[in-house]
Amino acid sequence: MLRDDIGTPPGQVVASFAAWSWGQAYGWPLDGIVRPQALATVDGIAADCSLDPVGDVVLGLSALGYAQTGFLRSAADRRPGWDQLIARNSNPDPKGVPVFFAQGSLDALVEPATTRDYVGRLCRAGTSVTYVEVPWASHGGVVKAVAPMAVSWLLARLSGAPVPNGCLRAGR
Structure with missing residues (x-):
């Protein structure tokens, strides 16, 4: 999903959710893959996960500020440590779990x-x-x-x- 949508504002929101949650779950600092100027925005998006139309607009506006550069550093998927973390969490196989x-x-x-x-x-x-x-x-x-x-x-x-x-x- 990240690969398919990364170039869109919704894809940027999804990327920020993934980066933030993986950073929290695995104890990796976000500055390894998130652009320094986007760190506060990524934290804000993670805190504002929304399922309503107004919240969706707020998330979209937050992402639009990074429409040209994106939240992630270039080649984020190849940064040491993060490359393995991203690979391990991409296309997960539930292995027998419905x-x-x-x-x-x-x-x-x-x-x-x-x-x-x-x-x-x-x-x-x-x-x-x-x-x-x-x-x-x-x-x-x-x-x-x-x-x-x-x-x-x-x-x-x-x-x-x-x-x-x-x-x-x-x-x-």
């Missing part, structure tokens, strides 16, 4: 085609995937639309119910 995906057809942050491509790769690798694409839903709208379905799916997994495999029905 996955639930929900995608809004009007999502401007995560492109539906990118999600469909990833779901197809997981299906071809033998992962059991439940994929729901909600027509006319935005990034935040899909969360509201599928929350009950996602909770039911998770409760069924926790109770040991058989895992549905949407890959077979979708021909993926």
Whole structure:
């Protein structure tokens, strides 16, 4: 997803989420891959994760300031240490763990085609995937639309119910 969208303002927001969360999870300083002038903005975006239209505008405006340069240093994916971290967190293989995906057809942050491509790769690798694409839903709208379905799916997994495999029905 980062590779597909990095040149767009939504892609910059996703890149900032990824960099910030990986820095937090693995204890790596952001200045290794984030441009010094963008550090405060990346921290702000991470703190303002939004699922509403007003918040989306704020995130978009924050990203627009870096439309020409982006948040990340050049060749961020090849910086020592970060290169391995990025590789380890790119195209993860859930290794036998069933996955639930929900995608809004009007999502401007995560492109539906990118999600469909990833779901197809997981299906071809033998992962059991439940994929729901909600027509006319935005990034935040899909969360509201599928929350009950996602909770039911998770409760069924926790109770040991058989895992549905949407890959077979979708021909993926």
